[in-house]
Amino acid sequence: MILTIDVGNTQIKSAVFEENTLIEKEIFSLSNFQISIENILKKFKKISVLVIASVGKIEKEQLEVFSQRVKIYFIDREKVLPFINKYATPTTLGIDRLVLTAGAVLQFPSQNRLIIDVGTCVTYDFVDENDVYYGGAISPGFRLRYEAMHNYTAKLPLLELKDIENLVGNSTDNSMHSGVVNGLTFEIDGYIHAIKAEKENFIIILTGGDANFLAKRLKNTIFANSNFLLESLNSLYQYQINND
Incomplete structure (x- = not known):
């Protein structure tokens, strides 16, 4: 069994795999890192490898306490x-983006x-x-958009993500929700439309914590999988140990 760990900006995600089958997924905070990993290892005693995407705010010493029980693989x-990296600044490419790209190549061969x-x-x-990997784009997510409007204006409130039906907001709160939710939806649909105009034989993979929320709103046909990064960690590990 393999335990994959994704250290994000706001939370840590983990998944236990038996070969290519995801057995269990868990999300926890940075402060609960060691005790959460300890509980997972106690529950799944057959775990032999811990695969981690990025140490982020996790000190390596926090992982070394498990090194006598499992192999730690960074x-x-x-x-x-499994791809050629044509990014102009390859050392600045985030490990999460690198892993997602590898997962897409391994899971969906011979297509854009x-x-x-x-x-x-x-x-x-x-x-x-x-x-061949060329790069892409980075923009603010839902949370950053809400926070930016609150932090850089005098009176706009800090709101939480909310599903909406109307394009035209009938209050300040609903106008903000429309701007954030519809704005990001239009951005993603527009980006997909523009890049598909240049390429054929395409698959669109949507992932991340808000993937399921967005999937039902997008006009384009997509493959939505909120666990794709954790699955990609597992498949990239398998690829690397077989091609080292």
Whole structure:
């Protein structure tokens, strides 16, 4: 069994895999990192490898306490990848974007792929049918948009994400919700439309914490999977140990 860990900006996600089957997923805070991992290892005693995407705010010492029980495997830019990286500044490419790109290549071979990860920020990553990665785009996610309106104006409130039906908001709160929710929806649909105009044989992969919320609002046909990063960690690990 393999335990994959994604250290994000606001929370930590983990998943237990038996080969390519996701057995259990858990989300926890940074402050509960060690005790949460300890509980997972106690529950699934067959876990032999811990695969982590980015240490982020996690100190390596926090992971080393488990090194006597499981193998600790870090995904980094120096290991073999299933794609050619044409990013102009490859050392600045986030590990999460690198992992998502690798997962798209391994799971959806021989086609153009656009991976959209909706979290604190929204990242767009394009890798072509020849497995060449070129880059993409980064923009604010739902939470940052709400916070920006609250922090940089005198009177706008700080709101939480809310599903809406109307394009025209009939109050200040509803106008803000419309701006954030419809604005990001239009942005993603527009980006997909523009890039599909240039390429054929395309798959759109939507992932991240807000993937399911957005999936029903987008006009374009997409493959929505909120667990895609955790699955990509597992598949990239398998690829690297077989091609090292």
